[in-house]
Amino acid sequence: MGTKIKADLYQTYLASLLRGSKSECLNIVTTLLENKIEIRELYTELFQKSMYRVGELWEINEISVSREHLATAITENMLSVTYPYLFTGVKSDKTAIISCTANEYHQLGGKMVADIFELNGWDAYFLGANTPVKELLQFIDEIKPDLIGVSLAVYFNLPALKVTLEAITSHFQNLDILVGGHAFIWGGTGVLKNYPGAHYYESLAQLEADL
Amino acid sequence: MPESPAHSQAILEYFKNVAPVLYFLLNQDGIILSVNRYCQDLLGATIVGRSFSELLIDFQQSFRLEKYICKNADRSLLSLNIPNSLPRSYLFTFRRINDSILVFGRSDTEELEQLRLELLRANQDLNNLTRSLHKKNAQLAHLNTIKNQFLGMAAHDLRKPISVILNYAEFLLDETAEQLDEEHTSFLRRIEHSALFMKRLVDDFLDVSAIEAGSFQLNIAQVNPAEILERSLVLARMQAGKKRVALAVSVAPGLSEIFIDADKIEQAMNNLLGNAIEHSAAGTCVSVTLQEVDERIVFSVQDQGVGMSQEAMKQLFTPFSTTGAIKTGGEKSTGLGLTITRKIIDAHQGEMTVESEEGSGTTFTMHLKLKKNDG
Numbered sequence: 001m002g003t004k005i006k007a008d009l010y011q012t013y014l015a016s017l018l019r020g021s022k023s024e025c026l027n028i029v030t031t032l033l034e035n036k037i038e039i040r041e042l043y044t045e046l047f048q049k050s051m052y053r054v055g056e057l058w059e060i061n062e063i064s065v066s067r068e069h070l071a072t073a074i075t076e077n078m079l080s081v082t083y084p085y086l087f088t089g090v091k092s093d094k095t096a097i098i099s100c101t102a103n104e105y106h107q108l109g110g111k112m113v114a115d116i117f118e119l120n121g122w123d124a125y126f127l128g129a130n131t132p133v134k135e136l137l138q139f140i141d142e143i144k145p146d147l148i149g150v151s152l153a154v155y156f157n158l159p160a161l162k163v164t165l166e167a168i169t170s171h172f173q174n175l176d177i178l179v180g181g182h183a184f185i186w187g188g189t190g191v192l193k194n195y196p197g198a199h200y201y202e203s204l205a206q207l208e209a210d211l
Numbered sequence: 212m213p214e215s216p217a218h219s220q221a222i223l224e225y226f227k228n229v230a231p232v233l234y235f236l237l238n239q240d241g242i243i244l245s246v247n248r249y250c251q252d253l254l255g256a257t258i259v260g261r262s263f264s265e266l267l268i269d270f271q272q273s274f275r276l277e278k279y280i281c282k283n284a285d286r287s288l289l290s291l292n293i294p295n296s297l298p299r300s301y302l303f304t305f306r307r308i309n310d311s312i313l314v315f316g317r318s319d320t321e322e323l324e325q326l327r328l329e330l331l332r333a334n335q336d337l338n339n340l341t342r343s344l345h346k347k348n349a350q351l352a353h354l355n356t357i358k359n360q361f362l363g364m365a366a367h368d369l370r371k372p373i374s375v376i377l378n379y380a381e382f383l384l385d386e387t388a389e390q391l392d393e394e395h396t397s398f399l400r401r402i403e404h405s406a407l408f409m410k411r412l413v414d415d416f417l418d419v420s421a422i423e424a425g426s427f428q429l430n431i432a433q434v435n436p437a438e439i440l441e442r443s444l445v446l447a448r449m450q451a452g453k454k455r456v457a458l459a460v461s462v463a464p465g466l467s468e469i470f471i472d473a474d475k476i477e478q479a480m481n482n483l484l485g486n487a488i489e490h491s492a493a494g495t496c497v498s499v500t501l502q503e504v505d506e507r508i509v510f511s512v513q514d515q516g517v518g519m520s521q522e523a524m525k526q527l528f529t530p531f532s533t534t535g536a537i538k539t540g541g542e543k544s545t546g547l548g549l550t551i552t553r554k555i556i557d558a559h560q561g562e563m564t565v566e567s568e569e570g571s572g573t574t575f576t577m578h579l580k581l582k583k584n585d586g
Contacts, residue, residue: 080338087350088352
């Protein structure tokens with residue numbers, strides 16, 4: 001099956017994103033939506049792919065952290081453009097809560113995960129960046145989800161992830177916990193063995209395959 | 212200790228060519244002698260020769276170069292007027308070097324960093340709220356669909372038993388009127404009136420649920436608008452006669468035929484005529500006009516009732532709202548008639564206007580395009 005996002009269109013989008021041109025990005029995304037692109041394709045082939053590239057460029061000091069943050073902010077705005085299409089599908093009775101750990105201010109990946117759950121018929125709540133453990137537990141108690149997802153983008157926040165997982169597993173013994181994020185790109189998932197019910201997902205594609 | 216000329220020159224060279232700051236060299240009168248490329252990029256190439264104070268946004272008109280030199284402070288916050296852009300604030304340092312004054316300005320990087328983080332968080336919060344709103348909106352739309360389905364089913368199932376009650380009440384009134392005493396006849400009339408009201412209510416519910424579910428279909432055909440009005444006037448004349456309200460009807464001759472759903476437009480006319488009569492006192496007149504103006508058929512109903520306030524008019528087309536105007540014959544309202552009328556006219560891509568003043572009556576006007584609408 002051919003993609004609607006050809007290589008040159010992707011490069012144009014990436015260049016606009018790196019330039020910080022929200023209007024050019026918006027133009028590309030709205031045109032793709034008008035041409036009835038699948039939302040999941042937009043997420044994986046444009047948003048995820050371009051942000052992975054932005055991350056690489058930052059890691060090799062090709063772009064500054066400010067420019068990386070600007071690209072993230074624009075991408076978040078682009079996600080909002082898809083929402084009129086995202087939430088209108090047929091819903092199952094499954095509910096997920098997706099959250100970032102305390103002190104984790106990178107929320108884009110977690111939000112994309114929540115949206116992928118929505119695309120697959122789940123009712124997915126996204127709690128946002130830097131969610132205190134106490135608030136997370138209260139929300140789990142209130143919503144009683146089938147699954148909780150925890151996103152960790154920066155490896156230095158691993159202690160906060162451990163605290164979060166300890167709290168969840170001690171209060172809600174049988175709850176499935178999905179863990180993912182850029183923090184684990186070089187490994188480190190071994191820590192999850194200590195928490196029954198916690199599973200690591202390395203990509204949106206792997207997650208979709210299991211939903 | 213005084214600086215040597217060579218040392219001073221080295222300082223000036225550094226600030227002019229190396230340091231990432233705005234660099235100005237001024238004479239004793241504050242006239243700009245030299246700038247670096249950051250200044251030229253920001254303020255234009257023609258600032259040499261101008262007074263430094265002209266570049267500042269100085270609301271108090273209190274800038275004095277001497278004051279800042281004497282202050283000898285590192286962080287004098289001043290704002291520059293930037294051509295074709297917003298003003299910018301810099302932390303300026305003033306130093307006397309030989310016969311000149313060195314001025315350099317730098318951004319408050321701590322403040323910028325703090326603002327950047329706050330903006331990022333505000334953007335995150337805004338996007339999270341947008342997500343929540345869209346999610347909630349989709350949930351509400353889903354609930355509204357379920358509500359409409361329920362409303363449609365309930366109304367449909369109620370319609371048949373109500374019709375049975377109404378038919379038997381009418382039958383008994385026709386066939387047994389002479390055998391019943393006055394009290395029993397009045398009981399039957401109350402049953403008939405209540406059943407009629409319930410039937411209207413159920414019909415309105417069915418219309419509203421069809422409109423909201425998007426299954427409100429128009430059966431468009433070419434018709435003479437005067438014929439539609441004449442059909443509507445049959446019922447209106449009966450209602451008006453009962454209330455001793457005069458009907459003054461004016462139909463312009465030779466009206467063009469129009470592409471509309473005749474039954475739906477008749478329903479809209481019935482609603483407007485019925486409303487006008489219900490709000491009219493005995494002895495007053497309801498004026499009805501039908502004419503052709505600027506490629507449009509214009510139907511207008513004017514009563515001499517109590518009228519409405521501006522506040523009441525804002526709520527006029529909201530389901531179940533009441534204007535507060537008392538119906539002169541104590542008639543019951545479903546609160547849906549004008550909502551449905553508006554939707555019918557909207558579906559024809561027409562327009563409805565209302566003019567009213569408290570104490571001076573109300574005029575409803577319906578405009579329908581003559582041209583056949585595509586699609």
